[in-house]
Amino acid sequence: MTLETGYGYAVSRLRAMELRILGKSLFQRLLESDDFKDAIKTLGETHYAKWLSDDKGTQNFEYAISMELQEAYDEVDRFTPDKELSQLCRLPYDIHNVKVLIKGQILKQKGSKKRTDLLTKLGNVPIDDLILAVESEDYRLLPFGLHRVVPESLMLWEQTHDILSVETLLDSHLFLTMRQLVQKVGYKGVEAWVHAKIDSENVRNILRLRRTGMDAGRAIEFLHDGGWISKEKVLSLLSEPVEGWNRILGFADVSRVFEGVPETGNVDDLVSDIEKALDNYITDVLRPYRYSTFAPENILTYLWSKEIESKNVRIILVGIANGVDKESLRRLLRNVQ
Template identity: 40%
Template sequence: MSYVYAVSRLRGMENHFLDASFFARLIDSPTLEDALKSLSETSYSRWLGGADGAFDRAIDEEMIDVCKELSQFVPDQELITIFKMPHDFHNVKVLLKSLFRVRGGDLEGRRHELLSRLGSIPLEELITALESEEYAFLPWNLGDIIKRCWLLWEQAKNPQHVELLLDHHLFASMLKLAESLDVPAVVAWVRNKIDAENLRSLVRLQRMNYTAMDGEPFFHFGGNLRPDDVARLLNEPVETWGNLLSHTDIGSAFEAMGDRSDLRAALSDVSRALDEHLIRVLESSKYATDAPEYILLFLLNKEAEAQALRIALVSVANDLDREFTRRLLSHVR
């Protein structure tokens, strides 16, 4: 299966990516109206209109449209699906929590406005399946997992248990799909994505004073780092984590912390470093002419652009500290 045409076409689409100079101009906009005027000179102009606060919709519509365009020429659609899967599982979480509230007596408990249209499962089909409890068509053995979610809810009424079960299944399903594609770089990316999520959880759990024994169930299998090895870091001083992970590629993300032990202050730096690492895992395909993993790299870069846009526009809209915003977006190229 050749990806020469797909890669060539994506290189042309990359010319429309927003660069560092655009973001610098955007951040310096005096008002949101000025910022949106700059955005109207880009590919996002098709989706702008109405109230100033509609930029969120414009960013979503651009990402949805890009995925639709890719689906027309990418040889293996599963490369797009693996990118979309976290959105599908997010939607399952939103719908389950809505149903928990409604069946608990909260008739206004549905929160469908929180659903993402970026998933691979059509929203109307997913809503119908969960509300009717007809799960037969759902992929990745989701039907059985949703039934287990209901059992967990009935036993403990703890949404965290439900979310954790779904997250475990998401990463197991992503890894299974990646291995079926027989593209080593995509498998490596999924394993590193699991590691990244585990390290984010490590930071959050440390802030809540979890021990290794209490924290281990929160870590996912399938990464390059074993869950019990990650959990053991909870018993170590935070400032030693970088050294303890120095033998791993992903451990370099903790260099962003330096000697700081205040994880609240360092969390955004570490999270950004992990996102950058995940892109670097695929960057060997950047100059290849026939690399399937380049499809995923393109989507990740487009997603990073969308996240950066949200940060910049929220900053301008709320007149936040511009220097802080520049630091958050210092990775934009």
């Protein structure tokens, strides 16, 4: 009999913290708000209240969303036995920050002003450290292989002036680092989650590339290794109609994404429906572990739920502020748990 007690405290605390995650009924209430002010008022009845109470939060809901997410990450960091699980979820923010800084360097070369306001504190690496490393061109102390990939990206930009290639290089590095972290912790569910994330990203990329009419030779550069489905198989989707993707990917779990997508003539609707289904698919990968008392995967489940919650809140508030009809907004909402 094994004693899986390392996560007894952490998972129990998360169970209590899950009560704070916004549910369907709250999203429904937010959707039914008469206007943006009303929606902010409804959000103020939740755990977000503390970020909305100051002027900064009321005027800039993005600040409230970001602070709520930041608090969730910081709290989990304090008690999770494996920091790698939280690092996994924070890594995309590090890569986002690197992209912002690289684009800032490019703008600087062109004589424009840098956009440091787009940097987020949600990453593993403190923003100041990243800025200092890029400004001083001393990358040696950057963790997660960033010491190698940041100068490599800048060099690629110098050589090609192709920002898409730079972004793809950084994304590939993101997934490679995620896979390395997974190997370090060795949890089956975490591995499945990362595989699902990579598959979802590849499918999302191929969907977007298909719209731009890109040829297969170039498109393969935008796909990443490490998913359940090989890059070649994903690439074969490029020449097939979306209706046939379910059949082609029938052997993989991700094929269920295309089962739930309603038939629509509108390409934009189709893309947003598939993107939503991909997020739901990633959520579903972790679902079996929700019933396990000591499963480390519960850490990921909680953090991913908070990410999806943020996404939903952002969709609703941006939609209401821009007068998007409620039915369209409802269609975009992801399953939080």
